[in-house]
Structures are given as structure tokens and as C-alpha cells.
Amino acid sequence: xxxxxxxxxxxxxxxxxxxxxxxxxxxxxxxxxxxxxxxxxxxxxxxxxxxxxxxxxxxxxxxxxxxxxxxxxxxxxxxxxxxxxxxxxxxxxxxxxxxxxxxxxxxxxxxxxxxxxxxxxxxxxxxxxxxxxxxxxxxxxxxxxxxxxxxxxxxxxxxxxxxxxxxxxxxxxxxxxxxxxxxxxxxxxxxxxxxxxxxxxxxxxxxxxxxxxxxxxxxxxxxxxxxxxxxxxxxxxxxxxxxxxxxxxxxxxxxxxxxxxxxxxxxxxxxxxxxxxxxxxxxxxxxxxxxxxxxxxxxxxxxxxxxxxx
Amino acid sequence: xxxxxxxxxxxxxxxxxxxxxxxxxxxxxxxxxxxxxxxxxxxxxxxxxxxxxxxxxxxxxxxxxxxxxxxxxxxxxxxxxxxxxxxxxxxxxxxxxxxxxxxxxxxxxxxxxxxxxxxxxxxxxxxxxxxxxxxxxxxxxxxxxxxxxxxxxxxxxxxxxxxxxxxxxxxxxxxxxxxxxxxxxxxxxxxxxxxxxxxxxxxxxxxxxxxxxxxxxxxxxxxxxxxxxxxxxxxxxxxxxxxxxxxxxxxxxxxxxxxxxxxxxxxxxxxxxxxxxxxxxxxxxxx
Numbered sequence: 001x002x003x004x005x006x007x008x009x010x011x012x013x014x015x016x017x018x019x020x021x022x023x024x025x026x027x028x029x030x031x032x033x034x035x036x037x038x039x040x041x042x043x044x045x046x047x048x049x050x051x052x053x054x055x056x057x058x059x060x061x062x063x064x065x066x067x068x069x070x071x072x073x074x075x076x077x078x079x080x081x082x083x084x085x086x087x088x089x090x091x092x093x094x095x096x097x098x099x100x101x102x103x104x105x106x107x108x109x110x111x112x113x114x115x116x117x118x119x120x121x122x123x124x125x126x127x128x129x130x131x132x133x134x135x136x137x138x139x140x141x142x143x144x145x146x147x148x149x150x151x152x153x154x155x156x157x158x159x160x161x162x163x164x165x166x167x168x169x170x171x172x173x174x175x176x177x178x179x180x181x182x183x184x185x186x187x188x189x190x191x192x193x194x195x196x197x198x199x200x201x202x203x204x205x206x207x208x209x210x211x212x213x214x215x216x217x218x219x220x221x222x223x224x225x226x227x228x229x230x231x232x233x234x235x236x237x238x239x240x241x242x243x244x245x246x247x248x249x250x251x252x253x254x255x256x257x258x259x260x261x262x263x264x265x266x267x268x269x270x271x272x273x274x275x276x277x278x279x280x281x282x283x284x285x286x287x288x289x290x291x292x293x294x295x296x297x298x299x300x301x302x303x304x305x306x307x308x309x310x
Numbered sequence: 311x312x313x314x315x316x317x318x319x320x321x322x323x324x325x326x327x328x329x330x331x332x333x334x335x336x337x338x339x340x341x342x343x344x345x346x347x348x349x350x351x352x353x354x355x356x357x358x359x360x361x362x363x364x365x366x367x368x369x370x371x372x373x374x375x376x377x378x379x380x381x382x383x384x385x386x387x388x389x390x391x392x393x394x395x396x397x398x399x400x401x402x403x404x405x406x407x408x409x410x411x412x413x414x415x416x417x418x419x420x421x422x423x424x425x426x427x428x429x430x431x432x433x434x435x436x437x438x439x440x441x442x443x444x445x446x447x448x449x450x451x452x453x454x455x456x457x458x459x460x461x462x463x464x465x466x467x468x469x470x471x472x473x474x475x476x477x478x479x480x481x482x483x484x485x486x487x488x489x490x491x492x493x494x495x496x497x498x499x500x501x502x503x504x505x506x507x508x509x510x511x512x513x514x515x516x517x518x519x520x521x522x523x524x525x526x527x528x529x530x531x532x533x534x535x536x537x538x539x540x541x542x543x544x545x546x547x548x549x550x551x552x553x554x555x556x557x558x559x560x561x562x563x564x565x566x567x568x569x570x571x572x573x574x575x576x577x578x579x580x581x582x583x584x585x586x587x588x589x590x591x592x593x594x595x596x597x
Contacts, residue, residue, distance in 0.1 A: 013514040056405050058349075060413060103586050110347040111409050111540070111585060115578075118533045122578040125571045232529070236416060239409060247405075268370055273424060280416025 016276060022152045030148050031084045034220070036261040037155035038213050040239060043245075043253035044162045044198035046238035049206035052175060053199050054182035055105060059116030060210055061234035062123050067211025068109070068218040068229040069127060072140045075219065083154070086215025089199045094213030101203035106196055120230050127226035139225030142218060150219045155213060162209045166250045169205075178202055210238075240279050242284045246295025255294050314444035319562045323442040325451040326520070326561050327558020328458040333513035333531065334538040335465065336506030342482040342545040343502045344400050349411035350391075352531030353418040354507050358384055358514025359523055360426055366433045369400040373435050373519045374457060388507025390502045400499065415528060422525025432522035454516040462551070463506070463514050469547065478502050482545070530574060534561070537581040542592055556580075 022030045042064070050056045070089030074080040080088075100119070104112045127134045134140065167176040181188040181195045189195050218224045237260075245256030264275075271278070290297055300302040333355050338572040340348045348354075365371040371379075397412065399406040436453055439446035469475035480488040481498045489495050517523070534557055539545075542553025560580060564573040 040492060050405070054403060054405055058408075073384070084447075101427060103582060109403050110408055113404075114533065114536045115581060118536075118578040118581060121529065121533060123577045126574050129569055129572055136568070214469060236412075239412070243409060274420060277417045277420035277424075280413040280420065283413025283416070284410060286394070286396065287406055287413065291406060301400050 018156065022149045027148055028199065029080060029268070030152055032261075032265060034148065034152045034155050036258060037152075037159040038217065039261055040254050040257040041155070041162050041243075042234070042238045043241040043257045044159070044166050044250075045206045045209040047206075047242045047247065047249075047253045048162075048169065049199075049203045051242060051252070052170065052178040052182065052237075053202050055199060055203075056239070057116040057206075057235070058113045058239075059118070059120035059235055060197070060206070061096070061230050061232065062120040062240050063207040063210040064217070064234055064251045065120070065123055065127065065226070066093045066096060068224050069134060069140075070211070071215030072142055072218040072224055073133070076140060076144055078153050081217030082215065082219040086212050086219070089209045089215040090212040093207040097204045097207035098200060100197070101200040105199040105203060111265055113213040117235075120232070120235060124226045124230035126309045127230065133225070137225060137227075139228075142222045142224075144222045145219075148220075151216060154216050155284075158209060158213050158216070163250065163254065164206070166306060169202075170250060174198070174201075182248075183287050193206035220294055236279050237275070238281075240283050242293075243283065243291075246293030249293075249295045252293050252295045259294075315566075318445045319566050320559050321445055322451060323559030323562030324555055325448070325455040325558075326457045326562060327464070327555040328551075329513050329516045330538055330558055330587075331551045331554030332458050332461060332516070333510050334554050335462065336509035336513075337504055337535045338539045338542075338545060338547060338550045339478070339482075339506045339509075339552065341539070342547075344407075344499055345395070345404070346396060346407040346411070347404075347536070348417040348420060348503075348506065349532060350409060350528070350530035351505055351506075351510055351535055352390070352527075353415045353422075354384055354510035355514035355517065355531050356523065356525060356528045357387070357418065359518040360422060360473075360509030360514075360525070361511070362515045362518050363426075363431055363433055373433050374453070377457065377512055377515050380515045381508045384511025384514075385504045385508035388504040389500055391507070392503035396503060397496065397499065415532075419526055419528055426525055428524055428526070430522045430524040431518075433447065433518050435519040448520070450520050452518055456515070458516055461509070465509065466547070474482060474498075474501055477564050478505075482561060501510060503508060504575045533574070533581075534577060537577050537584075540581055548589070549592060556592075 019034060025033075030285075042060070045059050046057060060127065067089035068088065070092050071082065071085040074085035074088055075082060078085075103250070104115050113181065128136050130136070169178070177188065177193045177198050180191070181193060181198060183197055213232040214229060218229070221228075241256035243256070243259050244252075244260060246252030286293065299306050321404055333351065335388045337348055337351045340346055340351075358380045361383055362371075362373050362376040365376045365379060366373060381549050391414065394497070395410060396407065436449040441447075467475075469479060475499050478489065478495045478501065480491065480493055481502075484497050488498070492589030538553035539550055540553070541556050542551070552569045557577060557580070560576055561573045564576040568576070
């Protein structure tokens, strides 16, 4: 059998194991996997705009928060089911991302990164101050519910969808154009690529999934407040997980999210007060020592073929 | 509405803006010379402020005198950051330096929380105000303004007159041409980052005499600093001062008419508005 066939077999085994897992593992482990799926989804979404186009977003938690609040409010005020409520939140995030991306992505350089940082801070302040709607810092309480398994599969499906989409994009003409504009925007433009339209499209796609899992998160935890859904560490997590695994690849964010969740679970739980510094220090190290992440290391060692694009 | 209230708000906004200008000028210098946005700039301001808090609480040192400690301290720290980190990513895509400095920012914030706790603190200094007709000039803000103006003037003279200042401006115009003329570009970058970091430290020291802060305040300062240089014009030293006055006054008006927390939202929308209608800023040129 060749390499590709082994790859498919390994994938089938992993998927089968993950499908059986929640029925045999204790509830705590199921919850751990569920949050790992959420982080894989977040990192992969971030990678679609920041990895493929090179425009770094420092505030992707904005979309997570928009999704969480939209879903929570629809469930509370309109009695909606959690799934359509989360989908509505994701749709709203896309509607919001389109004009925003059009404004912020027209300009080259670092405007986008800092503006996104500002956006998540501004949204958090709005959620805190708009008390009649959001109850401000008191947060929103949702009806409690029992099943972690339902949410496990919801998160798992969101993750599967974003991974398949990431791969579809990077192997498509659309993806090639994104990479072209990342490497040299002026050259890409001179080849007739409408760079703004492409960047905005990638941005809107990357806004959808964080908002979707934001809605799931709100329903699963039954409680959200501005600080928990707009917290900077969420945005930080997406960046470091993707950078660690390998930015601009399909596998990178998955490897990074899985690895860092496991590491956090083992070590950093004991040092919660240094969590942020550990993430920050790791970001610095990755940039200086292995800017291409694990994927690049594997390529350099010849374990992965050098022309491997996913 | 009472006109004297408006005058009062504009005055305190201008006084605040002069201090922001110091920090924003540093951010602008680094961007001009290296095309790097120092994402940890707000955190360097926080370090300057906490140096002053520490010296005040431990040794009862006058906050103005602690400028003589916070400025060299942050100068040295900036020197170190440039040598150890930024230098390695200067010629790489924006993405690398942005993410690198963001990581650095997280480390500084966490260190601040660890050593100084998350409590919001201030240094009480020169309470009271001097009446000027209908408006009152807060003594602390007045003194901080004068100090900020003197430091800005000194930096401006340094950039215009001194050999190092000229070298910095030359590298900002074109690193390659400067190198051909025999300027040690690496050394100029180190001096630029150290100087900008010292300016952030000075701004932090002055701010803590009029505002209360906690170790997580950095990103808010960064956002303000960034809004200032976008409004004023990216890379323009004098633009930073015009931008800072605009942002200072806006913040002071928003805090009064809306809510202190919403001031941040107003600044964000100002940033978006400028990116939309005048991306080159007031003093800058269209890209």
C-alpha cells in the first residue's frame, strides 16, 4: 500500500475512535475532547484568514462572543432551539464580518491586526454596557441540560466541517489566489486577482465557525458573561495553536490545538496564574526557533514530503 | 449645555493627550524605522507606571523624580528586546513581528499580574486645581503636561540636531541608502527601540499621577496609541501630537457624556472612521 492509502486508513481509525469515545470514556474525558474540538475549530478558522492570506487577526474572539451572545439571547428571549440559534449567531457574524473586512482589509500592513484587537475590546465593552439586552457583567443564565454527548457531536461536526473546508480551499483556485496575495499582494493584483474580494471572503468564512462554536459553548456551559466570551486568551489560543502546528497548512492548527490542549491539561492546570505567560513565551519561542511550526520541522526532516501543501 | 464644562473637558483632554503623544511618538518611531508595530508598547507604559508605583510605595519617591529611573530602565529594557527579539524578525513579513511582540506583551502582562497583583493602583500626587476663569486646571495634569512637553521637545531636538537623530531619520527614509552612507543600521534600530521604549516608560510614569491602572491595561494603551498614529499619520512624528490631542479630547468627552468604558468604543470607531475616509491620517499622505 502507498502512503496515501495508509493515510486514509489512519484517518478512518481516528474518526471511528472519536465516534465511539464519548460512549466509553468517563464524562470528564468527553468534556476534555469536546473543548479540544472547539479549539481545533477556532484555530483552523483563524488559519483560513491569517494563515492563507497573511492578515493576522488579534481579535477573533469577537466572533466567538457574537455567536455566544446571539445564540444565548435567541434561546432565552425567543425560546429557540440551541442549534438554529447557534447557526443564526454564525450567520450574523458573517454579515458583520463582510463590511468590517471591507474596511480593515483594504489597507496593507498591521492595521488589521491591531484593529481586530480593538474590535474585541470594543465588543466586550458594549456587552458590558448594554445592560437591558445583555444584563452587563451579571451575564446570561441559560436553562441547564444534561447531555455532553450531544454537544460532543455538535463540536465534532463543526470541527470536521472547518477541516474539510480548509482543505477544499487550499486545494482550490480560490486558495491559490489567497496564497498568491499573501506572498505578494501587488503581484497578485497585477495578475488580475481582486485581492480585496478574496481577503474579505476568507475573513467572512473564518468568522462563521468561531461564532458557531461560540453558540455551542454558551448552551453547553449554560452561562456566559462579557469577560468569558471575549477574553483575549481565546484569540491568543487560536494564534499560538496555529503557529505551533504550522501556519498556513490544514494539519498545522489541528496538531497545535491537540498538542497544546493536552499539555495544558497535564502541566498548566497546576500553574493557572502563569498560563498567559506560558502561551506568550511559547509564541516568542515558536517565532524565533520554528516559525513554520511542527509541519515545517517534519518537512525538513523528510518525514513529510517537501511539496506537501496540506 | 454649559460652555465652561465643554472648555473644561477639552482642556483636560488636551493635557491627557500630551502624555499619550509621548507614547505614540515612540510607537511611530519604531514603525518608521523598522515597519514594525510594537504590540507590547502599552505594556512598556505599564512597566513605566509600575516602576513609579513601586518607588513611591517603597521609598516614598516623588513621581516626577522617578522619571529619572523609569526612563533609563525602560531604555535598557527596550535595548534588550530589540537585541534579543525584534532584530531577528525585522526583515520578515509583518505577521512575524506582530505575533512575536504580541507574545512578548502577554509575558509582560502576566509578569505584572504575578508580581503586582491585578489590583488597580494610582499614585496620589498634587491634588487640587488652579482656577483659570471658568475652568479649573488640575495641578497634577498641569505638571504632567509640562513634563510631557519638555520631554517631547528634547526628543524632537535630538531627532533634528544630533548625529544619532539624523541617522534615525535617515534609516526611516531608506534603510538601504542609510547603509550605503555608512550608517550602522542595526545599531540605529537598537537605539530607536530603546528610545521609544523610554518614551513609553516616561508616559507611563506621568499617566500614573493622573489615572489609576492595573497590569492588564497595556492593550488599551496600545489601541489608543495606534488610533493616535492612524489619526495623525503613520510614521509622522508631528502627526502623533495632533492625533494625541484629538484622541485625548475625544476620550475626555466620551467619558463625560457616555461612560468611561464606552470611551474605548468611541476610540475604536474613530480608528475605523479614519481608516475608511482618510487612511493616511491628518498629516500623512494617502497610501
